[in-house]
Amino acid sequence: MQELRLKIGKMSCVNCSNSIERVCKKIEGVSDASVSFVNSSGVFLLEKESLKSKIIEKIKSLGFEILQDDADIREFKLKELAKLKYTLFFSIFITVICMLFNMYIHNTFSNFIQFILGFIGVFFCGKNFFINAIKAASHKTLDMNTLVSLGLISACAYSLFVFFGYFDTHLYFAEASMIVSFVLLGKFLEENAKLKALSYQKNLQKLDAKFARVIDENGNEKEIPSSLVKEGDIIILKQGDTLSADGTVVQGEGELDASSINGEFVPVLKTVNDELLAGSVLVSGMLKIRADKKAMDSKIELIKDLVFKAGEQKLPISRVVDKISAYFVGVIILISFFVFIFWFFKNGLNEAFLHTSAVLLISCPCALGLATPLALVLSLSNAMKNFVLIKNPASLENFRKVKFALFDKTGTLTKDSLELFKHNLSDSEFALAANIEKLNSHPIAKAIAKYSSDLKLSGKISTINSRAIVYEDELDTYALCNKKFIKEQGFLLDEKQEEFVKSNAKEAPVVVYFIKNSVCKGVICLKNELRKESKQLISFLKKEGVSPVILSGDNENSVSLCAKELGIDKYHFNLSVEDKINFVKQYQKNASCIFVGDGINDSAALKLADISFVMNNASDFTKNLGDFVLLENDLGKVRYCFELSKKTFSIIKQNLFWATIYNAICIPIAAGTVPFIKLSPHLAALAMCFSSLTVVLNSLRLRKVSF
Structure with a gap:
């Protein structure tokens, strides 16, 4: 099985990513696919490499763009945003002129100008809605573009009948152009806001150092590609240089800026024997650093890999939302059909057109689709800035079920150095x-x-x-x-x-x-001494109704002393690997549990637990099994993860509530079922745009939240 990663451009909504997933999964030899609209990327599991070209061809046929591996996704989004801005300004200009003729000049010439400007506004400024809708329909998928396109076509078709004299009512060319302007405005604000969600990923990409200065076997300084730095190399870091591998200072002192990694903007002075992370930038001074591992194994490379992988994963709750979104557009089209039939026989074509268009334009699948993935990506970024790597985002959903917190002792509750x-x-x-x-x-x-x-x-x-x-x-x-x-x-x-x-x-x-x-x-x-943050964590867990338990291979005296100092009532000692597994299973019979450990002997228990935390001093093998990696060996970050989970799901629930209640209230209003309230199509389009924007702005609160 091979993994194919692609950067995908021109996705306009969550239904775009869902349609790519559905279509690609149908290709024989593709065992799984996960596409993220928020990250503009996708991961595909292929049985053979030859399927790569077929996947790319299929994605392009849907109307999306494949970016090269070295393409900067943020730069691409900025260019797309600039195009969107110019189209928006032109659409607003067209709409204003069209509205002026509509409001103040009432003759054949005015109707002709509205006809021309309306068609320019709809079919030139809004051409992407139609193009994407047609491509989606050709692959038997429906999305937001389908609803907008149907609403615009109904407005233009009705106005054409009026223009050629079949009906003696109001022209809607100006309103149709206004609809395009409002939808473009909403998309512009939404895309601009979502770019902020990618700021952490952008900072990570900036950290790539193309070359590194190392001392060769003859003691001479030479430049090599940064990716070729290996363990034991002596790296010379000069002012302005970016460190390409994790290492330890062997000579000199200097101030380093690690803001791109941890968000801390104040440079920190580092001297001999201090440990440094790859991605740190030397602000002043000069250092000689011994590489502790090769560049490709540095923590920053691990973070980059996890950013990509984690962004593609979906929470169990998001899978339910995806299923709802997949049927949402079809249900709305069906509702609009019945609305048209009802109002056509009740009040005629004019009322039928208004209410049908309003229903099509006010319905918003994007708000529902964005509710979970955007909040999740921002939550992951927040965690990384706090030196917590979330390797399994789905585990964030399990914290509310946790009743037991199982801890290894040595190196976990106590300091790792005896x-x-x-x-x-x-x-x-x-x-x-x-x-x-x-x-x-x-x-x-x-x-x-x-x-x-x-x-x-x-x-x-x-x-x-x-x-x-x-x-x-x-x-x-x-x-x-x-x-x-x-x-x-x-x-x-x-x-x-x-x-x-x-x-x-x-x-x-x-x-x-x-x-x-x-x-x-x-x-x-x-x-050995307790970690200073152990007592605060145990106290927090008890307040949360989570029972702390020690599972240790150490002797009874050592474990009981540790438990007494921390106020832990349940503890087990002299445990083998099998014993720890059995205790995890035993506690899982009653409720979900977390396990926090650091040793190879904890690996099986970490794998078995509902949520697992691994200390940074653990082996690479053990880290691969953990749901969370605590990069600073700070047990206080376990509490942080509990709080982050609460905040993330609070935001997700707010987003889902808003998206649901918005559609539940607005669709009946647009359909004309609420007395004394009448919603015109262009106002419906405006409401639809700002529903998505509300979800985006609410999710962005996770960027700077701290606990």
Whole structure:
């Protein structure tokens, strides 16, 4: 299966993206398609690469444009917006002149001028409505352009009968031209507002550095393509340069601007040993930076990829809205037909025309279609500015169902760095233990590995369910493990070791036993502190009615002490990977749960949980399983995500309520079923335009919201 990504231009409404999806999914060999009107892009899953040309050809036949990979979607939208603006101004000019003749000059010449100007206004300024409607109809789809086109055609057809003397009533050429102006005005304001939603994506694209200065093997400075920077390269960053890879400062100091990544406009001073993110711009000074990973693996590249993928995903609620939107236009056309029949037999053709046109023009599928996707994209942008990557946007919808918050302890509720407190091993034994732990990535292992030497181990290393690391050489077998593993294996543990553990338990509850040939030779006691934001998060969860639970592989003393400090009543200790999975399943029987973790041993639990949070210090494999990645290792961001979910769905519900109530109230008024209220077609068109704009402006509130 291959993934095809395309940037698609000239989509005028959400129904455009839906029609592309429907048509492309019918192509044999296309297993799935997701098109975003807001992002002007699409993702297609293909069984073979040869289908790419067929997809592109089909999209073009629908009247849309395929942009090249390096095309800037925002620049394209700006050009389209400029064209729309000129068309709008010309349409308004035509409409004003036409209205002046309509209001003040009543003779054959005036009728002729209105006829000419009306046709220019409708069929020149509004030509895109007809073109898009015809192309949509040719592929058996209906959209907003269909409704606008039918309304304009009915106005022009009726006016032609009046112009040639078949009816002795009012000409509607001026009103038809006014309808075009109002619809164009609404589209202009809507597109202009939506451009603001793409500002974060635009900032990300700006961060691309074409070249990087690195020091070669001879110590000379040379320029290479930024994408070729690899781990360990020394990058020279001069004033105005953009960093192309995540790295650590090895020489110099300077102020860096990371506003395009986090929205923080104040430059920050960085010196030796400070970590930097790709995309940061050096404002002053000069730095030498060691690349910690290759450029293509930097966090900014991850963010760019997630921006694209997340923007294409749809929430469960949006799928329901899409189904409603797909039938909306057809239902409106059917309603307008019955409205025409009713008023034709009741009051004649003039009333039938007015009410039918008003129904066609006031109905707004765009407001309904925009209600969810625009709010979602803005929510994702807000999260990224706050150093939270939302990899699975659909999970935002599940927060309101959460009743349990399950936490790993070490590296999650506590700091990811442990410190050695005391041990009772000989110097040689402790040195060997440190070198063995150097081969493990667990936070406990890292704390001991700090004291390792350059000694190279040639024996066999194996990890057992995160409870032990075992090293075997030609003569002996060693294990660094917890107490549960000792009991399982039947290792010998004397009272001296137990007493040593008890004497240090209060200050250093994290314990690692050093085993040689099934006998405990000594104990290493470690201490670690709670993250400063842990208490505030637990307090917040309790107020929200969410029960916090600790699921840890650490010993009982360490876990109980942590739980007591945080005020957590439920905790489980000495857990294996399988144990964590079973506990997640157990809690899921009662309600939805979140899981927050950072280790490989948490991976299965993260995958199983309804919502998963991964700390940034986790491995790439573990990050790939998380719904949310906390880039700053800040547990407070979990609370932020709860609040963001509430705000996002509050905005979505407001949008859906407005779109629904607007159509529910306005369509009956336009149909003439409300006494003493009569709506002319051009006012109906104006109302339709501003209904979409209301949804856009309401969604834009998510751009700057903070919690």
